[in-house]
Amino acid sequence: MFCSYSIMSALAALAVIFILAVVIRRTARPGRYWVHSLLKDGKEKGLFWALYDDLRKHPEKFFSYTGMSIDSFDELLEEFYNDLKCEDDIFRQAVTPCERLLLTLRFLASWHSYSSLHLEYRLRKSTVKVVVLSTCTLLWSKLQPKFMEIPDQTKWMQVADLFWRRCHFPNCLGAIDRKHVGIVCPTFSGSNFFNDNQLFSMVLLTIVDADYKFLYVDIEPNGGSCDCTSYSNYKFERLLESGRLNLPEPKPWPGTTQPHPFVFIGDGAFELSTHIMQPYDHGSLNSKQRHFNRRLTKARSMVECAFGILAAKWRIFQSSLQITPEDAVCVIKAACVLHNYVREKEGVDLKDSDTPEHLSAQ
Template structure:
């Protein structure tokens, strides 16, 4: 550029710019200088690229030599210490697994050793990790024990980490993963509405124990306390002045869950929770009971029924007590007493559920998106323990809170629903 400027100044100084030949000469010289400059820049660029590729080639060759040398060294079975901090698992491996009897297992894991091992085998295909050259994975039994201890006590993750010799973040992942596995793979087989002969046996057992015909289950709600959510605070604040989600459940004559629905905000009344549930949709479509045999009672054809509280609507297949606002007869009062006595069984089941799994009785500090799987896991484990006959310790009931929002549902019931309730009232009168 400096040469071009001096050349142009020369011709201007000599006052030869007006001559056409001189102008062409200047242009050709400018072009020649430009091409030389471009060629020089291209040469420099190619040299830089060559130096870079040469450096990369030398680096790759050096790395290959190092790797080849490393392969020739004999490391044996030495574990890499950089993958995880060494932790003491002696208590779990040598004390719990080898020394504890059934009493200790029941007190701490809320189930006997036999039940524990059976659950572990059912979960093995879904939570077992592959053994790699990096490290030995945490066993299925160890994972299940961590999860059950958390569900039974609501202990903090840090304390659980020190107790079982596992990192805190790993403990958190294990609990959530195991609960999701229980919900996804065990719950569909454990919590299900009975069908065919099993359903008819349930109806017969209710009739024998409670004196009511055509009863297939008891439905009610309970609140699961949660930490104050970041959003929608008022939606989760229930009438008892704490934040919660609602668990609606149906139980059978054995105190086993046969239907669960969890996650609705605590501010919703039971009637609204019911109307939003799959249970309500199944009842409305007539697909809940299979089969649905009817029985002629006091001149009325009565289908299979669920019993609910006064907070539920009165439906042809959902019975509740007469309203206290009504001028009740003695027969209606007797009906209310019998139905309330029968329905009280579900509150006992909720008590046993929260007593066995204290995480449902205390404020739950899990995120909202993980509450559902945790509650479903507890309900599933409740059924497993009850069906296996694992003892329930009365001390677990201490401090149990079965809070519900009892607001009587006022409606104009369908005529057939009122007729069914009247038929049952007359049935009890004549017994």
């Protein structure tokens, strides 16, 4: 009896020692902490707190860093301050609205990933992701009705008039085109996002006016679909065919009496229809057909220039997005509506070398 009791006591002691060893090993394991030591001094050493006040003293540097002027930034912050504000909790202080907006604009205006930004701003990587995506969602939902709403007939007529004055193409409601936006290969996606350029991408469909502003954007997540068939996957085609775009009634071209429908102009990838115009195929063209192609090319160059301006300002379009396709849709839409916001607030420089304004009508 005494022997069995001693054995049980020894086993119990060994069990206690084993449990203590496991606890000590786990607590001593490197890398297990509540807040990384690099992030503890975020309020003192983070990029926002160290740079923001000095950055505002240099407007040209501020514009390069955020993609917009100080006045545009302040107006945006004032309008969405309450929506960006979060309450502190018992564990940590919330990211301020100003820092949330600056961080998001820096993400859009640079090639930086969540990993690099979380070290610069001394924030958790997960926090950076939440801040960027929530702010992008807010910007799209609030700015889209003001700066990218589908035009009514009066607005469509203004767009057509501007195309005629600048590009000498009559009854034009916008230039339509697609842009492949590179992304890192999504997990288990196979060849769904793999395009003909041997890259993984999503396809951005846009309609642009003669001021290089986007009238409509839509995103096809599957960048592997070819250009000649991807148009049918967009909501725009359904809106156009159902007559829900509020297009103006046909109107005669200048110097003529026969009414002609208003059209969107694109390249050969878009199927010719009542409201879609494309150039003549290159080949044995007569002088009138070549003249028509020159006019159409001048007008369609507006969308090419808009893509160039978009990628130059929001440099995320110059490299592959290191985010999921779902997050990429949110980020791309925010960048497009911010493009319109900046063009509206800060004007359009018609002296840009990429504008066809200087080309005279033939």
